[in-house]
Amino acid sequence: MKSAVSFALALALAVTAAPVLAQDKSDKDAPAEKVVPQVVTTRHSGVFGGQKVNYTATIGETILSAEDGTQKAAVVTTAYIKEPRDPNRPVTFLFNGGPGSGSVWLMMGAFGPMRVAIPSDARDDGSPPYPIVPNPDCLLDVTDIVFIDPPGTGFSHLIGKTEGKEYYGVTADAKAVAEVIRRWLGDNGRWNSPKYLGGESYGTTRSAAVANQLVNTTYNDVALNGIILMSTVLDFAAGADTAGNELSYITNLPSMAATAFYHGKTSSPSVEQIVEEARQWAMGPYAAALFKGQKLSPEERASIRKQLSHFTGLSETYLESADLRVTPDRFYKELLRDRGVTVGRLDSRYTGKDYDSAGESPDNDPSFYGIDAAYTAAVNSWERDSLGFKTNREYQSISGIGRDWDWRIGGRDANAYLNVAPYLGQALREDSQLRIFVGQGYYDFATPFFATEYALSRTGIPQDRIQFHYYHAGHMMYVRDEDRHKLAADVREFIRAR
Template sequence: MMVKKILISFLFVTLVTTSLIAKSDEVGILPFDLVETKHSIRGKNGKLNYIAVAGDTELKDSKGKPKASIFSTAYFRSDVKNTSERPLIFVFNGGPGSSSVWLHLGVFGPKIVQIPSDAQAVPAPPYTLKENALTLLDIADMVFIDPVGTGYSTALGEYEGKDFWGVRQDAEIMSDFVRQFITKYQRWNSPKYLAGESYGTTRAAVMVKELQEGWGSIDLNGVFLISSIVDFQAGDFNTGNDLPFITFLPTYAATAWYHNALPNKENYADLPTFIEEVRTFAMTEYASALILGQNVSKEAFTNVVDRLHEYTGLSKKYLEQTNLRIDEMLFMKELLRDRGLSVGRLDSRYLGVDASNVEARFDTDPSSYAIDGAYTAAMQTYLASDLNILRQQRYNILSGEVFSNWDWLYEGSARSQGYLNTGHFLSRAQRQNPSFRIFVANGYYDLATPFFATEYSFNRSGFDTQRITMKYYESGHMMYIHHPSLKKLADDMRAFLSIYTN
């Protein structure tokens, strides 16, 4: 009798396993690695019931061989039967080399990590995960994707991580995931959006081209670009490139405003009014002086020094020594040197104390180490406690290996490409797709992807500005860590989606 029971159990397990493997071969999902859980939270409009599906998707090459396993977490509202009109948002962060944790537990997901809003370092654990009443899950389903080398995503078989670590390679594998996902869950006819932060906005632009112009064209309804960088000439301080000195200046000014480092702050009614004046100066007298170089008159040079001092709080002597060219890393250390403090790069509201006050640059970005530990611990806790993902391997929040091995070349050669610029993919998407819209979120205190550089990028390349929504927040790169900005961002994105949810 015992032998019979064992045999029956063996046959049952065999049949189930065979069924799962067959299903895996059909849709590309690794067996046993998708975990479905049911949840409910109090959303913006009352109780919100949803299903979370977390796990791995196996992607194959043209010969049917496994090439990559992509870890994702998808959220579906459980009381919606007709999904053809329900938006689906694919969400990822940047780096390159970052998992999707920041947007997942910072703004979009049903749970968020609770951290101080006043630009103070987060204390040691324990940390609190709370229900996110501002989540867009009541009006849109969402999929959080970890690129290869981040989260639990990895290369498979004969493939290596480096095969996917590049502008083109990354966009191709991420687009493969999107195609497979909408096929498995029958979402080809749903309104579809990409949402990226930082390098994730670069990725989104290339994915738009890959999805809309590749084989089996997938038209998108739009993109959410949070702390955008699509034209790297506007953001890279390299010898001979004067553009970043212009595009960073308004963020320098906003930072000096925030820290009361301006000589005449009382002359300006508010931050937006002040910033508008700095914008005008940056594109006129300042840009002209930089273009003229050594041919700039002594009078013009002195005038620019005076104005830069008024707008940044940096000493006139220092500004003269920089030859009017203020590097971002030098600014972060110099602005509050007399107070023994440096300001953050991702969020210049944050302050740090370095080992030495005479160095040219800060030791480490204070706006990064202030919050990294909280998000890391919260994600590990959330995966295990809420999503039932119990794994021994490391969940890679950030990967320096990915970043250091990144292939930045998209065009045929470095000379033909010049500075990486993916903005024209978005403007072309607008020309080809009359429904394609762009939402751009900017932090005034973001010294990684400054808002004026973003404005510069979207004022060219043939964009239809009527289909671009540009919003600003009194926070930094991750504006959602500032509680008032989180609410405003969520409301702004909700309004952007309202065309499909009314």
């Protein structure tokens, strides 16, 4: 009897489940519903660079599709265009980094018409509401601006069954952004406009890779007037804190010297002077000592240890224990251990309080958690409420797509030496009027300025059309009011000088 009841129950379950299974299969095989791109335009006015400018703000989705028409991704752009429109006016395409970061930082911090006002003196942003104020440093007086959120960042997203590997990688991401730029130029009648491309952090890596797509390889038909690099990372070996890589100790040293100077752990007439002294010493005696490894004599070791203590502000005892090699992570914790605080990675002017002072590395980065809430609140408020973009998606200020990033370029395997600086060298060699702007913060350990100088001084990269600018802040130098003004003025001059 028991087996009969069990059989009947199993049969009943199988019969009732059959239509559900059929429905599941039907749903799975059904074609995905087409995404209708949302485009919203509003009219505004502001004073930028001392000039009153009437402009439109257009936030909208560009749909990227496969050759068979299958929709693959929706890429959101936010374009600010001066009215009346001028097809010969410069246009600048900007994005942030990550990979996985939306364009919130450059748009709401540096170059957009509105910005979020946070403390300028390396204090944390506190709690909302955060002031969203007009930004006189916006570049609309000299160029139209298009902020791009690549797939997986901001409000941009993959569609249907699209897999991340189709867009999450150095080259795949660059191809997508290049396509969005070409589409925007065509849709807005701007093919003959002077064109500028710019990014921050990984956005500089993206800038080189996108320039390679537009100028060197896939399209080979979009000439650029300038490339704007802010907090630059091109040669990934120069900043790779990996055992056995001596180069990163050299390229990080001037940033350590600047930070030690800022916090009163070493002396010098100015940050510029101690940075220059650290550059020269790092390239000379320190590099030679590191390359000698265990063949370094006791006398040389003592001399190096003493000078290293001067530049880093760390004790000779600690430096001896670290074998004359201090990783940034250790430096953040050790520099101000006697004060019970750590320094930031993105901006080492910031300090934070850890759970205790005994650890080897910080609990978190105070220069990131000190600003992230304000920027996320501001971009959501501005784009949803002021610009009228309607979506139930979360804005991805920093998404997790970097974990799945394909770092291979040029067909090389995953262990290849990643360096996109040669893309810029080729672009410069093949366009006699292309120029590059480089902006770096003294207190940035995410993309150390000396590593950038190293990457852009390699063979094959013309030096006469690269200009460097330095700021007394960190990775997002525009969080400091004085440096936001200077950055805007420097970029304005760069664009006007075409």
